[in-house]
Amino acid sequence: MKKKIEFRSQCPISTALDIFGDKWTLLVIRDLLFNGKRTYGEFLESEEKIATNILADRLSILEMAGIISKKKHPDSNAKILYNLTAKGIDLIPVLIEIIAWSEKYHDVHPYAKKFAKQLHKDKEKVVRQLFENFTKK
Amino acid sequence: MKKKIEFRSQCPISTALDIFGDKWTLLVIRDLLFNGKRTYGEFLESEEKIATNILADRLSILEMAGIISKKKHPDSNAKILYNLTAKGIDLIPVLIEIIAWSEKYHDVHPYAKKFAKQLHKDKEKVVRQLFENFTKK
């Protein structure tokens, strides 16, 4: 099930939306970034309940776009580990700003409020720490 | 054609995606923020060629979400002017980060590259100026 991404224009916003402009893709990236999830099964468990076919589709798009990479789990052959590439890690500031905006105007989980508070205090630091988490691996 | 937004969870990312997680909504906001567009007809002209029914749908969602507001054009009765609310203006950092990411990894318009260069030099300043543009009106 291979399909290439069609870009509607050379506008950077439009280009980004052609990759992750849907209701699911950024949730997978969220799980990788903030929830330490790495495997197919873990993504399926998230509370928004993504369907298995949609997950497989989005993972293949993300891999094609160079945002995630796959490798075998050291223990089991069947198990696969997904990881963010540098391009994926660079989405941290985008996610951070979405969280900050959303928390300001909507009712969100308590832990999200707490996280937003940290952001408000020292955004630079939070972003730097997130980057460090992923680049030292 | 009124429909309310269904939120899948209280995750801030998920909540944001429930509002603008599609291929068109952020393009309308882009046009308001960066291209000075204010009317229905102007949105229709954008190069990605949004369909008239989709545009009407997204405008009503954005209004319902409190991101844009409508008012009559001073000259003509029929003409309507759309404007960003404070909640809409607060999406500036989100759009800015998307532009920065997209420009880094994809082929974009020359003027987008130029804009990204400014961002790279002094992001704070660019953001501040964008905010000022909208809050003084």
Add this chain to the structure above:
DNA sequence: CTGTATCCTTAGGGATACTG
């Protein structure tokens, strides 16, 4: 456990005509 495949329903969306 990681996907694929299938079936089926709904939502998204393009084209176009039309109304106030």
Add this chain to the structure above:
DNA sequence: CAGTATCCCTAAGGATACAG
């Protein structure tokens, strides 16, 4: 000019079974 309405088709997505 700002929408609505309609037609129609495709894509998205949920449920479930199944294959490697």
